[in-house]
Amino acid sequence: MTTIQKPWHTALLTALAVFGTLVMIFPLYWVLVSSLKGTVELFRTPPTLFPLHLDWTPYITNFVQNQDILHYMGNSLQIALGTMVLSLVLAAPIAYGLARLPVRGKNVFLLAFLIVQMFPSIMLALPLFVMFTRIGLVNSLLAVVLAVTTRTLPFAVLILRPFFLGLPRELEDAAAIDGCGAWGTFYRIILPLTRPGLVTVAAFTFLMGWSDFLFPLTLISDDSKRPLTLGLYKFISEYGSRWNDLMAVAVVAALPIILVFMFAQRYITAGLVAGAVKE
Amino acid sequence: MGPYLFLLPATLFLAAFLLYPVCTMLLYSFEEVNIGTLLTGDIPFVGLDNYHTILTDPVFRSALGVSLEFTVGSLIFQFGIGFLLALLFSRPLPLVGVMRGSIMIAWMLPIVVSGTIFKWMFQSDAGIINYGLQSIGVIHSPIDWLSDPKIALWAVIVANVWIGIPFNMALLLAGLQGISASLYEAATVDGANAFNRFLRITLPLMRSTSLTVLMLGFIYTLNVFDLIFVMTGGGPVNATQVMPMYAYQVAFQQFDLGSGSAVAVLIFLVLLAASALYLFLIRQEEAS
Numbered sequence: 145m146t147t148i149q150k151p152w153h154t155a156l157l158t159a160l161a162v163f164g165t166l167v168m169i170f171p172l173y174w175v176l177v178s179s180l181k182g183t184v185e186l187f188r189t190p191p192t193l194f195p196l197h198l199d200w201t202p203y204i205t206n207f208v209q210n211q212d213i214l215h216y217m218g219n220s221l222q223i224a225l226g227t228m229v230l231s232l233v234l235a236a237p238i239a240y241g242l243a244r245l246p247v248r249g250k251n252v253f254l255l256a257f258l259i260v261q262m263f264p265s266i267m268l269a270l271p272l273f274v275m276f277t278r279i280g281l282v283n284s285l286l287a288v289v290l291a292v293t294t295r296t297l298p299f300a301v302l303i304l305r306p307f308f309l310g311l312p313r314e315l316e317d318a319a320a321i322d323g324c325g326a327w328g329t330f331y332r333i334i335l336p337l338t339r340p341g342l343v344t345v346a347a348f349t350f351l352m353g354w355s356d357f358l359f360p361l362t363l364i365s366d367d368s369k370r371p372l373t374l375g376l377y378k379f380i381s382e383y384g385s386r387w388n389d390l391m392a393v394a395v396v397a398a399l400p401i402i403l404v405f406m407f408a409q410r411y412i413t414a415g416l417v418a419g420a421v422k423e
Numbered sequence: 424m425g426p427y428l429f430l431l432p433a434t435l436f437l438a439a440f441l442l443y444p445v446c447t448m449l450l451y452s453f454e455e456v457n458i459g460t461l462l463t464g465d466i467p468f469v470g471l472d473n474y475h476t477i478l479t480d481p482v483f484r485s486a487l488g489v490s491l492e493f494t495v496g497s498l499i500f501q502f503g504i505g506f507l508l509a510l511l512f513s514r515p516l517p518l519v520g521v522m523r524g525s526i527m528i529a530w531m532l533p534i535v536v537s538g539t540i541f542k543w544m545f546q547s548d549a550g551i552i553n554y555g556l557q558s559i560g561v562i563h564s565p566i567d568w569l570s571d572p573k574i575a576l577w578a579v580i581v582a583n584v585w586i587g588i589p590f591n592m593a594l595l596l597a598g599l600q601g602i603s604a605s606l607y608e609a610a611t612v613d614g615a616n617a618f619n620r621f622l623r624i625t626l627p628l629m630r631s632t633s634l635t636v637l638m639l640g641f642i643y644t645l646n647v648f649d650l651i652f653v654m655t656g657g658g659p660v661n662a663t664q665v666m667p668m669y670a671y672q673v674a675f676q677q678f679d680l681g682s683g684s685a686v687a688v689l690i691f692l693v694l695l696a697a698s699a700l701y702l703f704l705i706r707q708e709e710a711s
Contacts (some may be wrong), residue, residue, distance in 0.1 A: 161511045165522040167574045175540045179698040183626035241429030264646040266667045267687035271444035294441045357649040373535040
């Protein structure tokens with residue numbers, strides 16, 4: 145909107161926007177502050193908005209003395225990276241095919257991807273549990289990666305396709321004249337040109353793998369295979385009222401998300417909008 | 424044949440790990456599936472028994488009601504607040520990009536983390552929410568947010584609204600930015616004030632975006648599991664037990680996979696009905 149605003153008008157709207165933003169980010173601030181308080185200060189009334197004295201013990205207890213959490217983080221990282229790689233490898237060719245190659249039934253595929261996104265995760269967790277138990281895959285990180293990818297893949301295809309649609313048609317013609325096969329063209333010419341789309345999908349699928357809870361909950365029972373989300377849940381009952389310890393674990397579980405987000409924010413927001421609205 | 428090879432890997436993957444499992448689940452919902460029958464491999468067909476068990480279980484009826492209350496409550500507030508924020512952020516304000524960006528973080532956070540944070544903030548003794556409400560005089564004694572059956576659902580809704588606002592805001596903002604500025608300029612020249620411009624231009628042109636956002640929100644909210652699992656575990660006395668949690672309990676705690684499957688099928692039917700309604704409304708919208 146380019147209507148001219150009066151200065152007091154802008155000031156008022158800015159104040160409102162700042163207020164809204166502060167309310168929205170307060171929980172993030174509060175988790176960080178709580179993780180840095182000692183037990184006595186944590187339960188003090190009135191609560192302190194900033195720790196009177198920074199207490200790093202929650203971080204030392206959870207990440208130096210108790211090495212379990214580092215193990216959980218390693219598992220989360222493997223699940224997140226596995227989901228990301230598998231989603232990209234599977235989504236890119238089909239998104240390209242559905243965008244630019246002469247195949248029949250494109251609309252059937254696209255509709256199927258939309259419907260599949262509606263499936264409740266519990267509806268997949270249940271039969272996957274039985275299936276993975278039968279083939280001996282239950283209790284492995286691979287099982288979780290496969291399960292999470294059933295959720296990320298349709299989403300990844302819908303986000304990637306518009307990026308392929310936007311490329312000029314002459315690219316493939318020129319590559320064909322130069323004697324490039326379909327896969328060569330795809331790999332050497334098309335993929336490098338759709339890097340922003342690939343980054344969006346990589347960021348999204350990594351985050352979805354890192355954050356997933358239901359699939360590890362149903363497919364993993366062995367403590368050594370737990371990701372951090374399950375670990376955090378386990379601590380809620382174990383730690384009781386040691387909220388500063390819990391908040392320290394929560395901060396660390398959130399950290400990669402915030403880092404990836406700061407790095408790829410523009411891509412992620414654009415991708416979210418593209419995936420939801422353009423189809 | 425060549426072009427179809429590009430579709431092959433993803434299609435095979437989804438056939439094996441999505442289509443096949445969903446079909447077996449559909450089958451399970453008509454069979455008696457538990458540890459015993461799975462071990463012997465002799466799984467008896469029981470017709471509609473599982474559906475009958477579920478539909479006559481008072482806990483399921485309560486879960487259905489709680490799910491709808493949770494979904495409608497969440498949608499109203501996250502859409503309303505998201506719309507207001509989108510209107511604000513569509514203006515050329517200073518630092519607007521930074522503010523928009525920081526709000527999006529709430530949506531990206533792992534839900535288990537958000538649930539843990541809200542569980543802490545909603546504590547009755549040392550929680551910041553009770554302290555804040557008491558210090559501005561809204562309440563006089565601490566509220567047992569998560570252990571009072573009459574209130575727990577609202578605590579969970581507040582947390583879910585917080586998670587949902589950024590999503591609503593981002594999509595509605597994209598919609599607002601798609602409205603041509605010349606429309607507003609023409610209306611201003613014709614003497615329409617800000618309120619009239621909103622009523623006559625913004626609202627009608629945002630109708631189809633709003634429908635889409637509400638539909639996506641409905642699907643997403645009806646499937647919410649982690650948040651409630653972490654914050655209340657479905658309690659106190661089933662007050663926050665939504666349908667996906669009920670399905671989880673039946674399937675993985677009572678280990679009745681047949682009835683659990685029946686619940687999952689019922690959830691999907693609700694979603695299917697909602698999408699049919701959405702498609703009908705969006706057709707009408709496009710026709711007018």
